[in-house]
Amino acid sequence: MIEASDVFEYFMCPYKVYNKHNRDKSLMLPFSDFSKKLMEAGREHEKEVISKLKVSRPFYKWGDFSKGFLETVKLMQIGADYIYQGVLKDRNYLGIPDLLIKEKGKSRFGDYHYVAADIKSSAKSKEEQIMQVKFYNMLLEKAQGFDAGKGILILKENSETVDLTQIEDKFNSALTKIDLMCKGLEYGMHIDGVCKDCPWREVCIPLAKKKKDVSLIYGLSRPMHYKLIENEILTLNNLIKANTSKVAKLTEATEETVEKWKNYARVIISGKAKISKINLPKTKNHICFDIETTEDGKLYLIGIWHKKKFRYFLSGDNEKKIINDFIEYLLGLKDYILYHYGPYEKSMFRQLFDKYKIDDSIRNDINSKMVDLYQIVKKNAVLPLTSYGLKEIAKYFKFKWRSTDASGGNSMLWFDEWNKNKDKKVLKKILNYNEDDVKATYIILKKMSKGKV
Structure with a gap:
């Protein structure tokens, strides 16, 4: 049926x-x-x-x-x-x-x-x-x-x-x-970042690894994957052996993109990452930070890892206080770089700065000092991973979260629970999760600055 x-x-x-x-x-x-x-x-x-x-x-x-x-x-x-x-x-x-x-x-x-x-x-x-x-x-x-x-x-x-x-x-x-x-036709397996939340992931991901499926390549879109399948490029080895110009023509991708795919394929097969060393901006204060929001997008926590110490700015229902306290902390430092992982933090700050009418000189200064570590990783690292999410990469670098059920979604549930009953154990779990996130960001930053795993 x-x-x-x-x-x-x-x-x-x-x-x-x-x-x-x-x-x-x-x-x-x-x-x-x-x-x-x-x-x-x-x-x-x-x-x-x-x-x-x-x-x-x-x-x-x-x-x-x-x-x-x-x-x-x-x-x-x-x-x-x-x-x-x-x-x-x-x-x-x-x-x-x-x-x-x-x-x-x-x-x-x-x-x-x-x-x-x-x-x-x-x-x-x-x-x-x-x-x-x-x-x-x-x-x-x-x-x-x-x-x-x-x-x-x-x-x-x-x-x-x-x-x-x-x-x-x-x-x-x-x-x-x-x-x-x-009726039994096996079709459509494609591995990407969303697989981590799928109930079938323990079937598909091991199967793809066993087959050395070409979709294991990070960043290979489903439409591009299907074009490769149509041209009998099913595995990582198929892709490596294929003529770059021919694959580019068949998929309508650039030759540079195809070479990038091949590079990923070789790394996945060997299991050995390739990381180009990056030079960090000169500053006295390298700060890794992460924000937590409710399901409806309301800020309730900013955590930072600064000089090997965790600090946080928390309020159950007063996001204006959080953002102002955070700004005050940064103004006290003057010289700093803010590292975050992914576009969410910058997008949220833009909304919050607008909402609370933060002075243009302050917002422009903060924005100019924000660095998206995800973009740096994507540009300078080839890793044998199907996802370049914070948790996947940090775990590859041997970092472990204290909570086995740590996730952004679950942190929202924990906040709802804490907001209702003010249980200190639940608050501790939230703070531990946020601290682990900023520590993980720092670990990735350190690995990238050294250019090795």
């Missing part, structure tokens, strides 16, 4: 669909606490939306989807305005949209028809969500004898009506692939 979730997953990672239909589910890892919270937030958003509508719902025993479909059709025949979790079924296709919404227009039921809608807690619509609604629309057309040509996504802040007429070819191609994968 091909379900709407298969279409959704296909446009995130096709190999998830293959795994679901061809592997033992016991191989899946449990979802993280943060992933569970996101799911719960999605369910709460759905409840809130539904509570404002007068909905009808088909009654049937779960699993008896043929009965569920008949009950849904009955509701459509009597013209129910909103059908909640109606069952749509055709051959081996099954879809249960969050809502079927009645609109004026002809169908086999009379002078009205239905439009499929899904409720999502994201801020903007995504391709996988639109394709899922397209799947519902396909089944809905069969049921009502009319193609609405559109779907609705009820998002966190607003609703979007999406045009489904322009994605027909892409959708049909995906559906054909999904059907073949359900």
Whole structure:
């Protein structure tokens, strides 16, 4: 049975669909606490939306989807305005949209028809969500004898009506692939940074390493990977042996990019990193820092590693105080360089400086002294890793976080818990996590400045 979730997953990672239909589910890892919270937030958003509508719902025993479909059709025949979790079924296709919404227009039921809608807690619509609604629309057309040509996504802040007429070819191609994968076609394995949160990661990553799959190359996009596959470049060795000019032409990449891929491939096979030594800017104060924010993007902690000592600026609900205290600390130093890992810190500071109207001379001075260590690593290091995230690289350099469940997502959960009950043990866990992050940043900085592992 091909379900709407298969279409959704296909446009995130096709190999998830293959795994679901061809592997033992016991191989899946449990979802993280943060992933569970996101799911719960999605369910709460759905409840809130539904509570404002007068909905009808088909009654049937779960699993008896043929009965569920008949009950849904009955509701459509009597013209129910909103059908909640109606069952749509055709051959081996099954879809249960969050809502079927009645609109004026002809169908086999009379002078009205239905439009499929899904409720999502994201801020903007995504391709996988639109394709899922397209799947519902396909089944809905069969049921009502009319193609609405559109779907609705009820998002966190607003609703979007999406045009489904322009994605027909892409959708049909995906559906054909999904059907073949359900029958055993192995297709679509691609390793990248998002794999670290996937329940199937303990299947895919070891398998890719065993095969020396070409997608192990850091920075190789899925579209580029598929172009390589189409030209029978499946493994790291295939790529190394291939003619650079020919690969560049086939993939529409530059020869410089192809040579970079080959360099990564050699490092992955050998397991030996290549690091070009960097010269650090001259300053008395090399400061590594990291910020922690809530789920809705509110700053609650800035931690720094300065002269081998951890300092922090914390407030449960007063981000203005945090940013002002941090600025005061920096102004007291005058001469300093701020190292962070990734673009988030600079982006957040820009927002906070705007929000609290920080003087231009101060903000410009701080911005000029911020250095993104991630960009330095990307430019000067070739590592046998599939992700260049802070944790992956620091762990490669033998650094260990004290919490086994350390992650940005979990730190948000810990903050929520501490904010409710002020448990000192939870606060200690938050601070330890932040301290480990800034220490890890420092370790990477030190390795890059020495030019060796």
